[in-house]
Amino acid sequence: MQCVAVPAIFPGWPGERGDINKKIRITLNGQERILEVVPYRLLLDLLRDEMGMTGTKEGCGTGDCGACTVLLHGKPVNSCLVFSGELDGADIVTIEGLKIGPELHPVQDAFRQDGGAQCGYCTPGMLMMTTALLRENEQPTEEEIRFALSGNLCRCTGYAKIIQAVQRAAEMMREKKITEAKG
Amino acid sequence: MEKLSFVGKSITRVDAEEKVTGSAIYGYDLVLPDMLYGKVLFSTRPHAIIKRIDTEKARRLPGVHAVVTGKDAPWTHGETIKDMPFLAQGKVRFVGEPVAAVAAVDEDTAQAAVALIEVEYEDCPAYFSPEEACNPGAVLIHEDYDSYRKSDIIVPGPLPNILEHFKLRTGNVEAGFRESDLVLEQRYVVPAIGHAALEPHSAHAQVDPESGKVTVWVANDAPFRVLHETAEALGLPKEKIRFINPYQGGGFGSKGAMKVETIAIALAYQTNGRPVRVKFNRAETFVSTITRHEAIVYIKSGVKRDGTLVARQVRIYWGAGAYAEKSPTVCIKGSHPSPGPYRIPHVQVDGYAVYTNKPLAGAFRGYGVPQTAWACEQHMDELAQRLGMDALDFRLKNVFVDGDLSYWGERLQSVGLKETLLKATEAIGWGKKTGQSNPPKGIRIGKGFACIAKPTRTPTTSTAAVKIDSRGDVMILAGTVEIGQGCTTILSQIAAEELQVPIDKVRMHSLDTDLIPFDASTTSSRSTYHMGNAVKRAAVKARDQITEMAASLFDTSKENLELSNGKVRVKDRREPALSFGEVICQKLGSDGVVAGDGAYTFEMGKDVDPQTGHSEHASAFYMYATQAAEVAVDEETGRVRLIRMVAAHDVGKAINPLNCVAQIEGGLAMGIGAALHEELVIDDHGRVKNPSFLDYHLVTSLDLPKMETIIVECPDPNGPYGAKGLGEPGLAPTPAAIGNAVANALGTRIYELPLSPERVYWAIQTSKKNPSPSVSAEPVVSNPTSFR
């Protein structure tokens, strides 16, 4: 049974891994980085374990919950389904890169104000997915929001406050755009 | 009442900023210097004797620092029955039980070592249903049950494998049934479900080789309770144990149990002071932590023709799983209100918590009430139907109101139940045509509602301290755990209110049992009430010191002072106000601090009597709620679609209305999941078939209808500002409300959860073949699986 007698993924794994490292060059939250990675390690583990960036959350490790969502070349992906070895040349944005200078991104601010986060564990993934949605669709309908977030599970909120927060974020971003255009 | 400045306002959550920036550190995120990584070998058998464990090969794998089995960790623990070993001892009792564990330099190595451990088993008969497990003649799952250490509340049962028997006796039910015009008996089934908090379980532990002090970093919601449990298990004085709490990514009851903690401690004893991290993955979290109790509920009622309830007998089999965990208290607290929030002269309840060879069941938001409400509230509807009475009128005739003497002997006060009933049914348009008067062909529309009363753990204690420093910053030291419910915000609001300081001047210290004063637990919806009172008292004491010092500075008496915005001034004097910081600096110097302490116990509270189930004050307060549903059922597919849900909750006083709504919505979503699709499917070898988010269907953003929340405020005389609790009831009446709406739509009732398309489809087909018997007021016994 796959759930308990978890087979060792690498039987006889020697506890060393020097021989199969690979060098990659990525842009992470706007900064260029050259990293040595184990190619079969997941992007999620690379971020959390190797780089100590634990803002990206792990809820399942199997692509079913969306807690680990990051932006890869501007598109939302489950970082638990991406191998480090595939990342050469990748542009990655995580929750740590969402703030605009010292200011919260409107998406963050809206979730903060509207009760979009309770335990907050799904929140980073929700925020990255929302960011991706609002880039493509400035004025999503409730249906479109529900659809966009349907791969991001939340056990706390019942989604109502999250959806409200996304609507508010969209509004804030539109207003910002207008003021910027005027200014 | 005086005007309130912070309480009653929808103040933005104070922990939100950390959470939206990703800087909040959760248990699963924690990294300790020099730590080792733990992995666990789990049992593959539901009930077997361990003939041999061979760990030699695992020990020899390079990178492995420790391998432990039950032999190396000869300890057992349990909240009320000490029956659970840290790692299996001689026997396994469910598929997924920890048998051995490894600590190594990284997770891959630890996992590889686990695969090298050999175990030989000899199978024993296994039971997967609580009713079967307590058949006379059943093999014992715990042969040594009698010799286990137990707390005084435990009442052993009359049949095999029963670990707790709860009894409630009021009047004489047999006489009551004889007096009745209608007697109806039914059997309801609720399956086990998962807590499925988004953060999986993990624990970090370290044993200091010099002092022997055990430190555990874990997002546990009852650190003081598990500290006590650990001390008892290890035979250490309490000061040798320390629990430190990072943020918790949801728990809903699951993270109050000691599951990963025990393994991390067992390993940490073997690693020479190096800390050990043990993380469960999602599948392990589903199977090897805890689940919600499956329950089989028999309910039999006698009513008069005019709708007066005369007698009710309830018998519940709680599937405890392989170890007692919190089953005794779930059995007591869940069985006790099972006859529902009604005046009934003759009541008999028997709750049995029964060992099975399934994953453990433990605390789950609602503590048994959701399961019994599924039975009781559908039963109420069916009684009304057979009496030819409106379901609302029938309830209004019997429901608890202020001053009623309950069937457990308590005089009830501050009962907002009737108001929730009226408001929820009005909002759903009960008795009115549905909005969709001409549904498409093959779609049937129905409405339903259900109500509950939920007690809280009583008596319990909370203590707190409130500190003000010379900058005027306020620090709350309180042992309530931020599990997502918003306690940090609520307690900050209370402190800000009493001190009249801006909310951003108030912070709450993170939880560390070496530092923070005692709190019973963050469970049972008890925190706002108990800890709220404790923080309020502590803040008042701190305030008194400030005003005393200020009075001498201003050369006036305390009564002439007024506080606002973190400053104190003399009423009607022109003299400028002094900030709290200035007062402290002037009187105590720039390093000065004032601190107040506060404690709260509901003094009158008394646990129910184990033989009669009676208590004059069984609960510090009761939470009342009614929820209503409108559904559309597709006859062709059996799919139930929710059109809308209404939830009316009596919260006493909403300290933070936005947060109240958020709690209710979250509860509703959980209740909807339990109603429509959640179930841990366990096969006849005891294996969980769906331990993943792919196969275990949590509600998604697409599954939820429009949710309307109604806050009713019927103040509690002892609650802070009148507040009661709110965390749990959000999901308790939901399945029954939906079940009643489905029955209303289909004209046939479903007795087992979840209301999956398949189950609904077959119910429709069956009802077409044998339409339900015509409604009559003759004594009937439907669903005739009789009492034993």
Ligand code: FES
């Ligand atoms: S952790 Fe990647 S989808 Fe759940």
Ligand code: FES
């Ligand atoms: S806020 Fe807890 S899982 Fe979404």
